[in-house]
Amino acid sequence: MxxxxxxxxxxxxxxxxxxxxxxxxxxxxxxxxxxxxxxxxxxxxxxxxxxxxxxxxxxxxxxxxxxxxxxxxxxxxxxxxxxxxxxxGYDVKAILDDYKIKEMIDPKKAEALETSLLNGHRPLVTVEKDGQEAKMYIETAVRYGKLNFYREDGKPEKREQFQKETGLEMGEAFAKKQEQSREKDVAQGQGIGV
Known part of the structure; x- marks a missing residue:
């Protein structure tokens, strides 16, 4: 001033x-x-x-x-x-476990992070973005059952890029492998009959 x-x-x-x-x-x-x-x-x-x-x-x-x-x-x-x-059904500990947050590895830091979010704070965490570590602010989005991520300059980031592989994605990957296996079996079956 x-x-x-x-x-x-x-x-x-x-x-x-x-x-x-x-x-x-x-x-x-x-x-x-x-x-x-x-x-x-x-x-x-x-x-x-x-x-x-x-x-x-x-x-x-x-x-x-x-x-x-x-x-x-x-x-x-x-x-x-x-x-x-x-x-x-909003459990902050379970929600935090859904994301690739480095601080969740250490139990003391994980507890401090959880306490900070329970008080409504916007703590700074370390996540992996494009293969590199990046600092992001997070806050609870209780209404939607998610976390919101913000860069250090305050601009929002898409939360999906920081999520661990979800059950749906694992199911889709499993279905894709099954389809490839069927195609391989069909191709081998056709090769034998010729």
Whole structure:
């Protein structure tokens, strides 16, 4: 900042700096609620996992929380929450195991990565891209049951290129091998009959 004017904003903060302010009140109940980091991540559109929620009947439950920007604001001018309970089936550990992420090899780093994603952060990980190691930011996409990948400059990358071979791909490869085997058998059978 020079002479009261901003002359530089870092790349990862530009979108948030230049977008209009998003008013939202986060309430605390007896010291329980969202941490300031979780609240900031919610404002930025990411999901946060909460283990200390109570239903109206007083039953405890766990859920991924996300601000719903598609609905109207409530009477206090706050966005409502979209919840994805455990019944929705988003297991961050299982999702992480579906991708070729180098940090998942070390159990301590894997646990730290999982905790970071549960709090709504966008951690930097190492993945293999075009045969070389590349650094990418990841974030949860709970609604779609996936992870989103972003380059260090903030531009999105296709998640499919970082996935391990899926069961469908393995099934297709197996079917292709079977077809080739049948064609080979037919060709050999025709050669014998001639």
């Amino acid at each position: 020079e002479e009261g004017k901003i002359n530089y904003v870092s790349r990862e903060y530009k979108r948030d700096f230049y977008s209009p302010p998003l008013p939202q009140t986060f309430w605390l109940d007896h010291g329980k609620g969202f941490t300031k980091e979780q609240a900031a991540n919610l404002i930025q559109g990411r999901s946060v996992y909460r283990e200390d929620l109570l239903s109206r009947e007083g039953t405890p439950y766990k859920a991924w929380m996300q601000l719903d920007t598609e609905k109207e604001r409530d009477r206090n001018n706050n966005l409502t929450f979209r919840q994805f309970t455990d019944a929705y």
